[in-house]
Amino acid sequence: MRALRILLITAVVLGGLFVAADRLLLDYAEQEAAERVEARQGSSGTTEVSIAGFPFLTQVAGKELERVDVTVRGAEASAGGRRIVVTEMSAALHDVRLGGGFSSATATTATGTARISYADLARAADEAVTLAYGGDGKVKVTGSVDIAGRTLSRGVVSTVSLVDGDTIRVRADEVPGEGIPMVESLIRQKTDFDREISGLPQGMELEKVQAEEDGLVITVSGRNVPLTG
Structure with missing residues (x-):
């Protein structure tokens, strides 16, 4: 009985260490991905990346992430040859395939919205x-x-x-x-x-546009969208 108790305690401790390591690596990966997205797009705004799914380590081992959410604020695009600021662009990228050496990441499908202020x-x-x-x-x-x-x-x-x-x-x-x-x-x-x-991210296409109180909301989607690399 004592041996079983020790085994259970050991399993809990190891499980806790695994979860802690998983979350630490996830935080690092999200920060690294955000920096690579900014570098790829030449973004002048701020980028946030959130990787869904648990555990993260098993997804990395399989070189495929279930979903990655990306939010870019204050990025620049162009409209009719004139500079325009995209207030916020949010995209959900699904089935993200990781390349060799984790140097690239490509989403099978992606959907999102871009908001442009009236000003x-x-x-x-x-x-x-x-x-x-x-x-x-x-x-x-x-x-x-x-x-x-x-x-x-x-x-x-x-x-x-x-x-x-x-x-x-x-x-x-x-x-x-x-x-x-x-x-x-x-x-x-x-x-x-x-x-x-x-000037929108490579692979993303405009689907529709709608006028709302705080600006135009543009629905975008894409296939085989490169996240980094």
């Missing part, structure tokens, strides 16, 4: 244009034009959509003309625009 989107639009949430999934775009010595400023409610798989399109639902010839066309030249989004 940053406005910087990618034409000059003298402001953007804000217009309610009911719409965007409010305000622009000014000079007509016959008068400056007209108009705010329009616009629909935002994704076209050609990589371009955000903003179009006013209606522009009040007030009986002035060509005013609608001139206002639309300011408020309507298309911006191609590039």
